[in-house]
Amino acid sequence: MLVECESCLAKVQVAVIGSYIRQFEPDWMYNVQFSLCKCPVCLNPILIEQELDFPPFEQDPEWGNPKIIYPHNSFHINPVIPQSLNRSLLESIKCFKAGALTASIIMSRKTLEAFCIEKGIKENNLALSIKKLKEEGIINDQIYEWANGLRLAGNKAAHGFDTDFEHLDAKDVLDFTIAILDFTYSFKDKFEKFKIRVNQTDELMSTTRTE
Ligand SMILES: [Zn+2]
Numbered sequence: 474m475l476v477e478c479e480s481c482l483a484k485v486q487v488a489v490i491g492s493y494i495r496q497f498e499p500d501w502m503y504n505v506q507f508s509l510c511k512c513p514v515c516l517n518p519i520l521i522e523q524e525l526d527f528p529p530f531e532q533d534p535e536w537g538n539p540k541i542i543y544p545h546n547s548f549h550i551n552p553v554i555p556q557s558l559n560r561s562l563l564e565s566i567k568c569f570k571a572g573a574l575t576a577s578i579i580m581s582r583k584t585l586e587a588f589c590i591e592k593g594i595k596e597n598n599l600a601l602s603i604k605k606l607k608e609e610g611i612i613n614d615q616i617y618e619w620a621n622g623l624r625l626a627g628n629k630a631a632h633g634f635d636t637d638f639e640h641l642d643a644k645d646v647l648d649f650t651i652a653i654l655d656f657t658y659s660f661k662d663k664f665e666k667f668k669i670r671v672n673q674t675d676e677l678m679s680t681t682r683t684e
Contacts, residue, residue: 476519476539478512485512487519502527506536519543548651553658558587562654565647574643575630581650582627585620588654599624616656619649 478485487510497503502525510519519541526537548566550559565580582599589595589602592611596602603624607617626646629636 474508474510474521474539476510476521476541478515478517478519479541479544480515480517481512483514485514487512487521490518502534507542508539517544548647550651551655551659553662554654555591555658557591558584558654561587562650565650569643569647574638574640575636577643578626578630578638578646581623581646582630584650585623585627585653588657599627611657612653616653620653623649623653 474487474489475484476487477483478487490509490511492506492508495505495507504525506523508521508523510521511517512519520543521539522542523536523539525534527534550562550566554562561580561584565577565584568574568577568580586599586602589599589606592606592609594602594605594609594611596605600621603612603617603620606612606620607614612620623646626642630638
């Protein structure tokens with residue numbers, strides 16, 4: 474069976490290790506076949522799902538196009554990320570999947586610019602905006618370092634005519650972009666709410682004690 478291996482970024486003839494057919498009685502036409510395969514190049518596992526295909530002229534049905542259900546072919550995008558950032562982030566992912574690595578890095582940098590604007594920071598350049606994000610406590614030292622690395626990679630992608638980005642570089646830049654947004658919109662917000670909750674409980678306990 475020929476499938477696209479996400480690690481090798483190439484079509485490979487996989488070896489089927491084992492299969493399981495989920496049967497639906499009496500509606501057998503809805504049967505689904507799951508096959509655990511092995512990429513012959515990187516040796517990674519690939520799980521495939523196939524539905525039945527019904528060719529014309531009363532031929533026997535056969536298993537249809539293989540759909541990869543593992544590894545997940547998508548990046549995790551937090552649903553709480555604002556729409557204005559989501560658009561450029563999705564475009565960066567789309568470019569990455571299409572193998573347009575330089576374009577993907579440039580879109581990641583754009584996402585970072587949009588993030589600064591969304592946080593109300595609009596300095597003369599991205600370096601100053603990132604510095605301001607740190608000064609205002611929106612990001613911590615670690616995220617500041619990631620954001621700066623991302624900015625530099627973005628500069629290289631936009632202006633370095635001789636620069637050829639590796640697949641791994643673009644993947645890292647994208648992962649860092651997602652992590653920065655995740656940190657801010659998920660963990661930081663969650664922690665702030667947690668702190669408020671804990672403080673309220675503490676206050677409640679101390680008033681009950683003094684009453
Ligand atoms: Zn592979």
